[in-house]
Amino acid sequence: MGRCIVVSKIAWIGTGVMGRQQAGHLVKAGHTVKAYSRRYEAVCQQAKEFGFAPCATIREAVADAEFVFVMVGYPADVEQVFCGPEGILENAPAGAVVVDMTTSSPTLAQKLYALGKEKGIAVMDAPVSGGDKGAREATLSIMVGGDEEAFEKTLPLFECMGKSVLLMGPAGYGQHTKAANQIAVAGATAAYTEAILYAEKAGLDPHKMLAAIGGGAAGSWQIANMAPRALAGDFAPGFFVKHFIKDMKIIREEAAQRGVELEMLDSVLHLYEEFAAAGGENEGTQALIDFYRKK
Amino acid sequence: MGRCIVVSKIAWIGTGVMGRQQAGHLVKAGHTVKAYSRRYEAVCQQAKEFGFAPCATIREAVADAEFVFVMVGYPADVEQVFCGPEGILENAPAGAVVVDMTTSSPTLAQKLYALGKEKGIAVMDAPVSGGDKGAREATLSIMVGGDEEAFEKTLPLFECMGKSVLLMGPAGYGQHTKAANQIAVAGATAAYTEAILYAEKAGLDPHKMLAAIGGGAAGSWQIANMAPRALAGDFAPGFFVKHFIKDMKIIREEAAQRGVELEMLDSVLHLYEEFAAAGGENEGTQALIDFYRKK
Numbered sequence: 001m002g003r004c005i006v007v008s009k010i011a012w013i014g015t016g017v018m019g020r021q022q023a024g025h026l027v028k029a030g031h032t033v034k035a036y037s038r039r040y041e042a043v044c045q046q047a048k049e050f051g052f053a054p055c056a057t058i059r060e061a062v063a064d065a066e067f068v069f070v071m072v073g074y075p076a077d078v079e080q081v082f083c084g085p086e087g088i089l090e091n092a093p094a095g096a097v098v099v100d101m102t103t104s105s106p107t108l109a110q111k112l113y114a115l116g117k118e119k120g121i122a123v124m125d126a127p128v129s130g131g132d133k134g135a136r137e138a139t140l141s142i143m144v145g146g147d148e149e150a151f152e153k154t155l156p157l158f159e160c161m162g163k164s165v166l167l168m169g170p171a172g173y174g175q176h177t178k179a180a181n182q183i184a185v186a187g188a189t190a191a192y193t194e195a196i197l198y199a200e201k202a203g204l205d206p207h208k209m210l211a212a213i214g215g216g217a218a219g220s221w222q223i224a225n226m227a228p229r230a231l232a233g234d235f236a237p238g239f240f241v242k243h244f245i246k247d248m249k250i251i252r253e254e255a256a257q258r259g260v261e262l263e264m265l266d267s268v269l270h271l272y273e274e275f276a277a278a279g280g281e282n283e284g285t286q287a288l289i290d291f292y293r294k295k
Numbered sequence: 296m297g298r299c300i301v302v303s304k305i306a307w308i309g310t311g312v313m314g315r316q317q318a319g320h321l322v323k324a325g326h327t328v329k330a331y332s333r334r335y336e337a338v339c340q341q342a343k344e345f346g347f348a349p350c351a352t353i354r355e356a357v358a359d360a361e362f363v364f365v366m367v368g369y370p371a372d373v374e375q376v377f378c379g380p381e382g383i384l385e386n387a388p389a390g391a392v393v394v395d396m397t398t399s400s401p402t403l404a405q406k407l408y409a410l411g412k413e414k415g416i417a418v419m420d421a422p423v424s425g426g427d428k429g430a431r432e433a434t435l436s437i438m439v440g441g442d443e444e445a446f447e448k449t450l451p452l453f454e455c456m457g458k459s460v461l462l463m464g465p466a467g468y469g470q471h472t473k474a475a476n477q478i479a480v481a482g483a484t485a486a487y488t489e490a491i492l493y494a495e496k497a498g499l500d501p502h503k504m505l506a507a508i509g510g511g512a513a514g515s516w517q518i519a520n521m522a523p524r525a526l527a528g529d530f531a532p533g534f535f536v537k538h539f540i541k542d543m544k545i546i547r548e549e550a551a552q553r554g555v556e557l558e559m560l561d562s563v564l565h566l567y568e569e570f571a572a573a574g575g576e577n578e579g580t581q582a583l584i585d586f587y588r589k590k
Binding site for chain 1: 401424425426429436438459461463464468471472474475476477478479480481482483484485486487488489490491492493494496497498499500503504506507508510511512513514515516517518520546549550553554555556557558559560561562563565566590
């Protein structure tokens with residue numbers, strides 16, 4: 001017996017490390033996916049592996065789309081693909097649902113929601129956690145902000161990409177949740193990095209130290225998963241330093257608007273900015289230990 | 296059939312929230328335990344519940360001890376009970392093993408080890424993690440520094456109090472490991488506190504936020520166990536703010552001796568010092584959220 005799905009017409013904007021994998025899962029589920037990337041040759045190349053139809057322009061990709069997904073790098077990129085004259089809001093049909101999965105600004109998410117509403121387009125923010133591994137294995141956590149109706153319509157598609165999908169509130173609340181997530185990641189990352197550095201300088205075996213502390217009140221996903229990579233000198237980016245800095249800067253802006261000081265986060269942002277200035281921006285976040293060692 | 300153990304003569308110095316429970320486990324295992332606390336009436340009272348013999352002086356407690364355990368508050372207290380004229384090193388018999396389980400200074404641990412050696416007394420440092428709950432349930436993690444022979448002799452006693460007991464290296468290395476542990480706890484504590492604060496100010500439901508992020512890369516023991524207590528307003532001390540500050544100050548001193556800067560740790564110490572100055576020193580570490588909210 002065949003499985004019956006409602007085939008959706010989907011446009012995917014941004015086919016980087018994350019986006020190409022996510023778009024591929026939608027193709028595998030039987031949907032029709034047109035994909036656009038700034039680099040047309042790249043998206044043509046990827047099309048062979050992931051099965052989507054490459055498009056040379058956003059206009060072409062979104063013209064008949066029921067759903068548009070965006071996964072790009074920075075808030076400025078998001079704004080451009082949504083609001084540019086050749087962008088999504090000018091070219092997607094009324095009635096479409098447009099989902100930004102980039103980790104971006106909550107304030108921008110609310111602005112895009114309002115602009116979409118004027119055109120009969122339902123905009124949602126749906127940043128993810130779980131990294132390249134989560135994208136590849138369709139185990140992302142997806143944190144959604146937007147209208148309930150659009151969320152329900154999109155849920156079967158989200159479920160092709162992630163294992164936890166939660167509507168957190170109205171537009172911007174997906175981004176706010178991701179912001180809280182990144183605050184916790186910042187603390188946990190600095191935690192294992194400074195613990196390793198201290199252990200090394202004190203003459204402890206850092207592997208033995210991690211084994212002694214990882215199972216108790218000091219334990220974390222970061223200690224279990226990233227600290228061993230940091231110790232092994234495996235600095236390949238699962239999550240780029242430059243993207244972590246972008247996230248922390250967005251959080252700081254949003255916090256400042258609310259008169260909130262996040263002192264720990266500021267210290268971690270400062271460390272990563274120094275690391276980036278010293279040439280680390282394209283390394284994985286776990287490479288911070290190397291920067292500390294050389295300080 | 297009865298269980299056969301070698302009954303040891305034990306002195307226990309310091310019967311606070313942790314020490315009385317640990318001493319009680321040694322009594323339950325069949326050992327002879329004499330206990331001393333600065334407050335003689337308190338130790339007499341506790342003796343009824345925990346079964347140890349109360350002593351009015353350290354001299355009396357340690358005079359015939361094969362093992363002496365110390366669990367007091369601050370490094371100055373440790374130094375006093377070891378080195379005072381009425382203290383352990385003057386009064387314990389040669390051949391005794393003396394174990395300091397206080398979270399204290401690695402440098403002091405090495406000094407006490409050397410002083411002990413001159414008198415034929417084997418001194419070890421063995422700080423713990425797991426808090427009052429771990430002490431009560433005998434599930435502490437015990438991080439030991441000292442000589443292998445003394446460690447092997449003491450292991451059956453450690454196993455009455457903890458589930459993970461590791462010799463980390465020579466004298467001071469137990470304290471170094473606990474320092475690394477506290478660095479990681481500091482990062483994870485600030486992480487959940489700032490994530491909750493941000494969520495509250497952004498209008499997110501903080502319980503829902505914790506549920507959304509706790510299972511992924513942001514997850515930690517602190518998020519799973521302490522963040523819910525912080526949200527519930529349950530600020531009862533499992534771990535006192537004043538003791539956390541003591542630990543972080545020791546770490547900073549040790550790090551400074553090695554020319555190491557721990558920027559994240561400094562920011563968390565600064566926050567807790569402000570909180571203590573505002574009257575929080577006798578609250579549990581999770582009460583930091585309340586200080587942030589009022590800032």
